[in-house]
Amino acid sequence: MVTTAALRASAELPWAAAISHRFLDAVADGSIQRGQFDVWLAQDRLFVQRFTRLAGSLLRVAPLHHQDLLLGGLGALKDELLWFEAQAAVRGVDLTAPHNALMHRSCAAYCEWMATLHSQPLVVQATAFWAIEHVYNAAWRRIAPAAAHGPYAQYTARWGSDGFTEYVGGLAAMADGLLAVASDEDAAAAVAAVRRVLELEVAFWDMAYF
Numbered sequence: 001m002v003t004t005a006a007l008r009a010s011a012e013l014p015w016a017a018a019i020s021h022r023f024l025d026a027v028a029d030g031s032i033q034r035g036q037f038d039v040w041l042a043q044d045r046l047f048v049q050r051f052t053r054l055a056g057s058l059l060r061v062a063p064l065h066h067q068d069l070l071l072g073g074l075g076a077l078k079d080e081l082l083w084f085e086a087q088a089a090v091r092g093v094d095l096t097a098p099h100n101a102l103m104h105r106s107c108a109a110y111c112e113w114m115a116t117l118h119s120q121p122l123v124v125q126a127t128a129f130w131a132i133e134h135v136y137n138a139a140w141r142r143i144a145p146a147a148a149h150g151p152y153a154q155y156t157a158r159w160g161s162d163g164f165t166e167y168v169g170g171l172a173a174m175a176d177g178l179l180a181v182a183s184d185e186d187a188a189a190a191v192a193a194v195r196r197v198l199e200l201e202v203a204f205w206d207m208a209y210f
């Protein structure tokens with residue numbers, strides 16, 4: 001049976017590439033260039049706007065006993081979108097400039113793929129949604145100790161926090177409940193979606209190096 005724990009432990013899924021990217025290491029040791037970081041910042045805001053749509057899609061079809069979890073997630077996304085704008089202002093990043101308002105190819109590919117999830121079975125959406133949040137949680141948590149006293153500590157605090165970790169655990173439980181009763185075909189589609197998330201995450205981090 002497919003479970004989120006088994007997916008996380010799967011040697012066949014390239015988790016490490018998505019979680020241990022050199023972008024994150026450069027953030028951790030402070031060697032990331034300002035322009036590189038700002039590319040990520042502006043593009044991640046565009047990503048989160050579309051990810052919010054996926055959260056909406058999930059909310060529409062999820063069983064009612066998951067509504068509270070998903071509403072909490074939507075509340076956090078509202079906060080996150082405002083936070084992106086505030087961070088951009090502090091860093092002097094003009095979000096209306098074309099290179100910040102338009103998507104890079106990797107961001108666009110990720111967002112276009114996420115939009116295709118809206119019409120996928122609930123279990124596929126829920127598993128992909130968990131994977132997208134889980135990788136960010138794991139990625140930022142991994143560098144949190146190293147980044148704790150540097151300029152990017154608040155970024156690791158956002159996605160590496162205990163509260164976010166707990167939320168990701170809730171998403172895992174939701175996905176596990178759905179995977180437990182999924183058809184083989186839907187479970188396979190959910191696994192394929194996780195694999196796609198990991199590829200798209202790597203390409204997203206790579207954007208800072210184009």
Ligand code: HMH
Pocket residue numbers: 044047048051132133136201204
């Ligand atoms: C690219 N993946 C990317 N950005 C994010 N903000 C998350 C995942 C998690 O919200």
